[in-house]
Amino acid sequence: MRYLPKSDAERQSMLREIGSSSIDDLFSSIPAEYRLARDLDIPRQMGESEIVDFFKKAAAQNANGYVSFLGAGAYRHYRPVVIDALVQRGEFLTSYTPYQPEITQGTLQAIFEFQTMICELTGMDIANASMYDGSTGAAEAVMMAVRVTGRSGALVAKTVHPEYREVLATYAQHQNIDKQVLAYGEDGRVDLKALDAALTDQSACVLVQSPNFFGVVEDIPAIAEIAHKKGALLIVSIAEAVSLGAVRPPREADIVSMESQSFGVALSYGGPYCGVIAAKEKYLRQMPGRLAGQTVDKDGTRGFVLTLSTREQHIRREKATSNICTNQALVALMATIFMSVYGKEGIRELALHNLAKAQYASQVLSQNGAKLLFAGTPRFHEFVLLTDEPTDTINTRLLDDKIIGGLSLQRFYPELGNASLWCATELTTREQIDQTAKLLAGSHSTQPTLVHA
Amino acid sequence: MATTPETTEQGSTFTGNRQKVAAHLTQNEPLLFEKSSPGKRGYRLPPLDVPEADAAKLLGDAARTEAPELPELSEIEIIRHFTRLSTWNYAIDLGMYPLGSCTMKYNPRVNEFVSRLEGIAEAHPYQPESLSQGALQVLHTLEKALIEITGMDTITLQPAAGAHGEFTGILLTRAYHESKGNPRRKVLIPDSAHGTNPATAAVCGYQVENLRSNQHGMVDIDQLAKQVDDQTAALMLTNPSTIGVFEAEIHKIADVLHSKGALLYMDGANMNALCGKTRPGDFGVDVMHLNLHKTFSTPHGGGGPGSGPVACKKILEPFLPTPVVRENADGTLRLDYDRPHSVGRVRMFYGNFGMFVRALAYILANGPDGLRQTTEDAVLNANYIRKKLEGYYELPYKTPSMHEVVFSDKKQQARGIKTGDIAKRLIDYGFHPYTVSFPLIVPGALMIEPTESESKEELDLFIDAMQQIAREVEENPLLVLQAPHATRVKRMDETAAARKPILRWKGAPSREPLTVDTAAKEW
Incomplete structure (x- = not known):
């Protein structure tokens, strides 16, 4: 097997040093009746050229040249070629979550730059290091609003991407979140009167998308005013990040959940993409996911670390703000490079x-x-x-x-x-x-x- | 290689031998924003072939009036910026990355190549099924392979990462119990579990009940029998456990749960210890997730993207997320959305497809014999390290190790040195540290997972470094306490970072000096 850097002689010598007579000794803790005594029934080992052929055939059966x-x-x-050239550097591609800041400053500084640019684009104060995608990001944003307000109602515009709404429904079903769909009017936007009528003192948030699923830009200031009057937070979901170059940022929102796929990320039949949550600074402690922060080292040199991890699952366990662990770091890096190219x-x-x-x-x-x-x-x-x-x-x-x-x-x-x-x-x-x-x-x-x- | 003397600020001398690394200059690099100047460009759009748009007219009040403060740079500056940043990272491509539980194995380049083929990279998730047969074939082939590898009956590839897979698996569990008339109230989780397990159970509306491990770090069957009742939805079990030990009585565990109608959920983070040697579906697991970015070699990319398929038994099939891939009578494939009992959708579209391509490429490169050899080498490497280091570091559990070995810093604590210090010192020897202070059942844990990707030479260098550090702890503890000595930054002030969070660059660049390179002094 070409990925395995050992000769059989080396394997034997290592076994001898361990004091085992055969490799099966090392698997003796698995009860004999559960040990697999046959080959797995999967395709045989292929040469690299065969693998490339296999996927070229698959690629040819998809739309090409349409x-x-x-x-x-x-x-x-368009995805500028420098993006792929840079993210394929092994130091980015084959690095882990930057838990050891001394030897992951590259990833950490890039995340800090990502967070900054997302804030600039969205008009928010803070942004996290990424979420899985726009759909799960929107669901996490609603859960965040429920924690912030201590209320349980979520008003969701019907003009939010239908698959985002399906994901939210899945997330909300065991969270005691009372979800209500908001109709759209003749203009393809959230019906403001219906919104006003639907809001109660138990409404945690209003979730809208802008530009919405129909491509229409919502009246964010008006929606914000109505939502805030009843003490609800406004969450704006953005599925098309490029829109922020021409459309005013949703400054009146409390939380913005954005899908950054448009920033240099391949369509790739639906993923991996890159969600991100941005928010007003006062909601920092309820933010899900990782955050990179600036600090200094023992000599006073500027550097970056993952910070405020007491919100996260590996510290808080069942009391964490989310169960998210792995995010979309490399895809966020693509977006960061894209934003630097266009500027x-x-x-x-x-x-x-x-x-x-x-x-x-x-x-x-x-x-x-x-x-x-x-x-x-x-x-x-x-x-x-x-x-x-x-x-x-x-x-x-x-x-x-x-x-x-x-x-x-x-x-x-x-x-x-x-x-x-x-x-x-x-x-x-x-x-x-x-x-x-x-x-x-x-x-x-x-x-x-x-x-x- | 010559011994490299090293002097700390206190003047004590290092007499160790760094065989793996030598001092090397890296470039300094400020933030993008500090390099920016107006008018520079890194792009050029083609001429517009349609009438220009008047944003103010088309968008009215919704038009953006102030530009975002994105940096303005030329292409060469962007290339240098990110290339310089990259050189500050450690990576598998540079050497052994023994982060226990994270499985930092080689990420084959052919995976990257095939995931970028045009028909794959440019496939739109809503393009017609007739023009997506290749993509559906990838999904279907990977599903079949993973079902065979796990010994389960069915699978969903939709979850975006391991924790997302846990979420999906527990939702399936809940839907199953609901279909029996009672969702049940609690999920049992061993004290050795990953933090995502309890966080997941909570998100799915369950109470988390802690299950104490026995003196071997394994599930205490008697204790389990006492805690499992008709309100128990499932046990979330990592097998091999986070101390790298196979639960030898796994069938009894499954029996105890099943006798009360509860399910066995397996956290498949450590599937790389089992692949081709045993199958969870055969030893009683009802539902499990896989981490394609661990066992199946998709890159971690500095923290993602991951992919967390969930495999399960037939009883859970009706509840799988929508859509699922199905075969038509004529052999073509389709996406089936008509699933009335589904828990719903956990992610838009079909999951992290690009990761499926990579994982399948890895499976094809290995075949049945390669996957088995891979597992055997991973276990061999961990046991080799265990053998060579057990005289130097305390081994809290003597149970046989599989793919990882967990030591504790008990011996070194006597000299005031903790696992975190040893980890930092390991950086000076050219290695990424092991996982520090996890699992929680081992105070001061050093969790070492070499994976199969390390040659004997690399393992011996690592072992030598760990042995030298153990000696340094005895002879010159200050050297370890002050480590790392050779990095760009050293011992970040994490308390300050959390107390006064600076989470974005703000305003004009201060005239603070660029990073001061102190490597020369240390080396």
């Missing part, structure tokens, strides 16, 4: 390109019969089209021309009828949009029959 208008929580952005000006320019492409796509694609839903509301780079034909019919037609159309909303929002969610990023070209528009023609709009939640 134009895609899919977004919905996983976004296709202060670039993040804005990039976001404006996305805005422009989506603006153009939404206009062109809605010219030939498709109707643009929530048309008058500010959007970032996603939009909902309503078509005469079912989305699946249209998408099947598009696939013939190697185009993957928008995501059918049938599964998540059946009340919208033949609606689909489209996304354009800086990688979408005018030519691709124009060609898709031609193929869309023939589909005629119907008036939406909105059935609100």
